[in-house]
Amino acid sequence: MxxxxxxxxxxxxxxxxxxxxxxxxxxxxxxxxxxxxxxxxxxxxxxxxxxxxxxxxxxxxxxxxxxxxxxxxxxxxxxxxxxxxxxxxxxxxxxxxxxxxxxxxxxxxxxxxxxxxxxxxxxxxxxxxxxxxxxxxxxxxxxxxxxxxxxxxxxxxxxxxxxxxxxxxxxxxxxxxxxxxxxxxxxxxxxxxxxxxxxxxxxxxxxxxxxxxxxxxxxxxxxxxxxxxxxxxxxxxxxxxxxxxxxxxxxxxxxxxxxxxxxxxxxxxxxxxxxxxxxxxxFLKQERLRAGSLAGVRMPRTPSFRRSVGSAAAFVVAAWVVSGQLSAANLATGGQGLVLAFIMLSLVLLSGYGGQVSLCQLTFVGLGAFAMGKIGGGSPLGLLGAIALPAATGALIALTVVRLRGLYLALATLAFAQAMDVIFFSRALGYGGNLEVARPSLPGIDLGNDRTYFVLLAVVFAVGAVGVLALRRRAFGRRLVALNDSPAACATMGVSVATTKLIVLTASAGLAGLGGALFGGLHGSVSPNDFVLLNSLLLLLLATLGGLYTVSGAFLAAMFYALFPVLQNRYPGLGQVSYLLTGLGALSLGRNRYGMGGQLADLGERLRAWRLPAGQQAEVLHAAG
Amino acid sequence: MTIDALELIDLRAGYGSIEVLHGVSLRVPPATVVALLGPNGAGKSTLLKVASGTVKPTAGCLHVGGVHVNGAAASDLAHAGVCRIPEGRGIFPNLTVAENLQMWTGVGRLRAGEVAERTFTRFPRLGERRKQLAGTLSGGEQQMLAMSRALLVDPAVLLLDEISMGLAPLVVADLYELVHSVAAEGIAILVVEQFARTALAVADHAAILIQGRITRAGTPAEVEEHLSEAYLGGAA
Missing domain, CATH: 1.10.3470 (ABC transporter involved in vitamin B12 uptake, BtuC)
Incomplete structure (x- = not known):
């Protein structure tokens, strides 16, 4: 008693x-x-x-x-x-x-x-x-x-x-x-x-x-x-x-x-x-489907397929040239940036286009790395597992939370991320220890070489970016954006809100999982600390700062994120300052919600406007704000 | 010369990059009822929102009681004597009737008890339901509660936005009787209404707004002649 x-x-x-x-x-x-x-x-x-x-x-x-x-x-x-x-x-x-x-x-x-x-x-x-x-x-x-x-x-x-x-x-x-x-x-x-x-x-x-x-x-x-x-x-x-x-x-x-x-x-x-x-x-009561609101802000333009393939090819070539000049340490930092950029692509798809906020993206990354580490030592089977396990988990989560949106979805994913953190990752990867993750093996190419792996990462990011942009231009992409704009309108037009959400959450989890496998391969091992909730929050924050709506934004944000630990090692005081700066950067989002990528796209529109006749020029500039 | 309670001079306003009002001029003198008519999407509600400070004008002048008030906050304009009853129900549905009345004391130097007493004498039905959530009242009772604000704060200009919306014709007739008696007290009123004839019956002046521009203004009789062409697109 x-x-x-x-x-x-x-x-x-x-x-x-x-x-x-x-x-x-x-x-x-x-x-x-x-x-x-x-x-x-x-x-x-x-x-x-x-x-x-x-x-x-x-x-x-x-x-x-x-x-x-x-x-x-x-x-x-x-x-x-x-x-x-x-x-x-x-x-x-x-x-x-x-x-x-x-x-x-x-x-x-x-x-x-x-x-x-x-x-x-x-x-x-x-x-x-x-x-x-x-x-x-x-x-x-x-x-x-x-x-x-x-x-x-x-x-x-x-x-x-x-x-x-x-x-x-x-x-x-x-x-x-x-x-x-x-x-x-x-x-x-x-x-x-x-x-x-x-x-x-x-x-x-x-x-x-x-x-x-x-x-x-x-x-x-x-x-x-x-x-x-x-x-x-x-x-x-x-x-x-x-x-x-x-x-x-x-x-x-x-x-x-x-x-x-x-x-x-x-x-x-x-x-x-x-x-x-x-x-x-x-168990919250179902909230009413929100009707669309007047959008006073212009979305960044989606580049055409030819343009995106051209840029992607140029990007890979540039990565190959640059990789020859980088020291081993810088190669690791750059590789980290590329992996993160790839992971952020999953956020571009989910949060940028689909408007669904997820705070558990690194949990999927962790699951991907976990599958890669446990299955098949770098064989294609491992890669498959690294996509399938997080995708299946994502689908499961999607089915559970399918009627949630906005804040409630964010809170549910936050709870999931934190629970996985303390229950699964701290145990499954060995208590506080590391899980070794092999690099994927390709016939005839030695991916053990850091430079080759760096170029592979660049290729994967470029292909992923082209793929995400291609998806945006297709019917599914339009459906995603429509879902973001007005779920009510979508539902009345016969677009299944639930199915669209299920697909995008699954796809985004799978993408993140593949990113996890590559992340593990880059470092050789992963530890529970890589996937803590706070890092998931930081990932989303930086991706939003970079611009969730653009692939270039994801790349910029990822490179900045990858520099974090480097800065911290070199100037111990500065590490915290970069956290501080990131937080302060969020201030700017109230004004430009498309982030750095959005501002770049704006700049592009302005440059394009110079080549147009005067009347059209004013129109484009007006629309670009 | 009397000073207009409300004066709009070549006023422009809109939402984001979309302009709704393309240079509107309108005067509402004291103790006058002005009816503003026009088809859907003409910008009638936007005009009332600009006049009450909810939407900021992008060009032109907004005068209240002869004072230039462009860009003033809605709450400040409320203290300056502008009272808008918004479209739908101008009440707080999740507050009780008594709490709603307490919110009306935001303008003027009224005490909560005095406000309740005056309102319940005028509308005994509200008194019976003072502890009820305002959202559970009937449509007519909700509109009474909304109108009680206009009666309490003694405004310089009253802006009424579609007060008949979704109400039975008998209730509408009651409401317009109320509008009439308020006007008789010397308050300037600007009425936006879909039921054109109801509004014209109480109005001293009328104006037709089409696609963000005033196309006709004059006495109710003059305006009524041009009503059908305005609504059916003949004048546009």
């Missing part, structure tokens, strides 16, 4: 912290319609700032708390709303998601700069060591503080939203932003306020959580992400359901440790929130 009570208490405390972070998430999402992926990172930064103030600089606890919760966090939330979120209202989910992902990545980069992980930081618990005994159960003051705080916040939020004019205005803005403005409420000010409130709740969760765990940048960020699951239980709207979801998650987690057999705990425990998230997303 005492064990049960003790476990329940621990679960309750953790659940309360999840509830705080989840409520913050719900508040910002409902009032601005932008899901804040950086919510956990804000909590993390708050926890570290609190450590810096109270332990690092020795300020009194009450002053540190005051500064973090009432000054830093609200300012940060308001600033994020003003700078990042405001240009995004009405933008497609792909863009809003990537921008907040950018914020997540830059906050992690910033934290790594400010608090290098080399030193261990510990936060003392509140009211250190003081306890009270309730019915044979020892309860610390810290635990009481957490529970009381969460209860207070829940009650206050509830009456704030139903009784105060500002709270009602926040809900009104969700209902009808335009009408709120017509009734004299400034929706932007309301949204800014809600972001400040959301950030404060994230900070509160971070500060309360930090003393219970070790201060670890990634760990803390991900722990707060567990609140996503709770927020989904409340359908991102309903605060009481959100709180119950959070408490259930905390309790389940705690009871699992206490009562389930060790083997089950090890497998299930780290992935529990992700299972809950996946389940909550799956």
């Amino acid at each position: 005492t064990t049960f009570l003790a476990l329940t208490l621990v679960g309750l405390v953790v659940g309360c912290i999840y509830a705080l972070t989840a409520c913050g998430l719900v508040v910002t999402y409902t009032t601005s319609g932008v899901f804040n992926f950086a919510h956990g990172a804000i909590g993390m930064v708050a926890a570290f700032t609190y450590w810096q103030l109270s332990v690092g600089w020795g300020l009194p606890v009450w002053l540190s708390l005051l500064l973090v919760l009432l000054v830093m966090a609200p300012l940060m939330g308001a600033l994020v709303e003003r700078v990042l979120v405001r240009p995004l209202y009405g933008a497609p989910i792909g863009v809003t998601l990537v921008v907040t992902l950018g914020l997540l990545i830059s906050l992690i980069g910033l934290a790594n700069l400010a608090w290098p992980p080399t030193t261990t930081r510990v936060l003392p618990k509140f009211f250190a060591g003081r306890t009270v005994t309730l019915a044979s159960l020892v309860v610390s003051y810290n635990e009481i503080l957490v529970i009381v705080t969460a209860a207070l916040v829940a009650v206050t939020l509830r009456s704030f939203f139903t009784r105060t004019r500002t709270g009602i205005a926040m809900r009104a803005v969700v209902d009808d932003q335009e009408l709120a403005a017509l009734a004299g409420t400034n929706p932007q000010r309301v949204a800014q306020l809600s972001w400040a409130l959301g950030a404060t709740l994230a900070a509160l969760a971070g500060v309360l959580l930090a003393p219970l765990v070790t201060l670890d940048i990634l760990g803390l960020t991900l722990l707060v992400i567990n609140g996503y699951a709770a927020a989904m239980v409340g359908r991102l709207r309903h605060l009481p359901a959100t709180v119950s979801g959070a408490l259930a998650l905390g309790l389940l987690d705690s009871w699992l440790i206490g009562y389930a057999p060790g083997g089950v705990v090890n497998v299930l425990k780290p992935a529990l929130p992700m299972f809950l998230l996946f389940g909550a997303v799956l």
Whole structure:
């Protein structure tokens, strides 16, 4: 009985912290319609700032708390709303998601700069060591503080939203932003306020959580992400359901440790929130099919088949010439870039054309590398497996999540990626160890030679690019873009939304898997660290920055991504800066959602316009914006 | 000379690269009802959106009470006395009736209690349903709730966008009686309506908007003569 009570208490405390972070998430999402992926990172930064103030600089606890919760966090939330979120209202989910992902990545980069992980930081618990005994159960003051705080916040939020004019205005803005403005409420000010409130709740969760765990940048960020699951239980709207979801998650987690057999705990425990998230997303009510909206932005032109084949051939020749000049190290970096570019092609197909956001692309890459490593030592059979296993998994995922779109699809894939990360990759590749992956063998060609392999990668990328572009021009490509534009219109025209999605998810997973096999071959081995969730997020972020809609964008982004580790090795300080820059680059997406590739295409249009007669020139320039 | 409550001078506006209004001039003097008629897609709703600050004009001038207000935010224009009842239902469906009324206190110095009292005296049916979500009201009741905003905030100019949409003819007649009484209080009103004759019956002036341009303006009787050719494309 005492064990049960003790476990329940621990679960309750953790659940309360999840509830705080989840409520913050719900508040910002409902009032601005932008899901804040950086919510956990804000909590993390708050926890570290609190450590810096109270332990690092020795300020009194009450002053540190005051500064973090009432000054830093609200300012940060308001600033994020003003700078990042405001240009995004009405933008497609792909863009809003990537921008907040950018914020997540830059906050992690910033934290790594400010608090290098080399030193261990510990936060003392509140009211250190003081306890009270309730019915044979020892309860610390810290635990009481957490529970009381969460209860207070829940009650206050509830009456704030139903009784105060500002709270009602926040809900009104969700209902009808335009009408709120017509009734004299400034929706932007309301949204800014809600972001400040959301950030404060994230900070509160971070500060309360930090003393219970070790201060670890990634760990803390991900722990707060567990609140996503709770927020989904409340359908991102309903605060009481959100709180119950959070408490259930905390309790389940705690009871699992206490009562389930060790083997089950090890497998299930780290992935529990992700299972809950996946389940909550799956059982969501079907949302209405969105009708198309007016597109004021021009898409980059798709090059003709002849043009794309010509460019591809030139690309391969250039790669061959360049490869002769590169040192072994640069050859490896370049090869990495080419592999990543190929992997990003799968995103061009899925997210660029199809508008489906996937946060688990590296999971498919990992599955591809896994199949290649386990089957047939470089034989064609291995390659086949490297395509088939991820494609089959992709199809399975597609069948499960086929009715999800936008944010919910993104969250489901995020849960899948994180669950695979902690359950599958950390085990299947050997615990923290490496799995050897052979290079594919071609008759008569020695792919063991790095330069030859580099050229092979260039050929594969070029063929893949030509293939993706060819697909875009065909009926299937048009169907994909139409699906992205207006699922409702597609459905009424007899285009099966489900089938199209199934095909594109499967194809994209297969492509990513092939990329994984080549990735493994390039390095000779893969480790679980290659496929962690954060890298998947970074991949999508960079691909979007490069331009999800263009093949050239994918190439540019991949080359930049490949340079990351090089920069980090050569200038250790700079590595984090490049994370920071990437995150900041996401700022520009509010303005040009087609990224660098889109801007290049724009430039191309402008150059083309010079050769046209004056009348047409003005027209083209006008259309190019 | 009186100052117009609302004045549009050679106004242009649109969405993205698509221009909808190609230079529209229109005046709404105080205590006057102006009916704006025209076929679908003529830009009537866009004109009201520009006048209320929801859509920003790209050229021309927008004057409210003689003050140049190009580019002002919708919420600021609301405080300046522009009140637009948007197409469909101008209410918050997921707030209760009482909470909706509390939102109306965004303009003016009204207190929540006073707002509720005045509204429920005028529309007792809303009083019976004050705790109900506004989305669960009938179409006519929702439109009453929407109109209650116009009655409370004492606007300088009232913009009504298709208030008859989806309502029974009897309810429409009630609503227009209400419009008539509001106009009698001296408020300038610009009415956009598909039921041309209903609107013309209460209007002092009328104008026809076709493809983003005013093609005819004058007294209701003058305009009515040209209505059928306007709608059937003869004048275009």
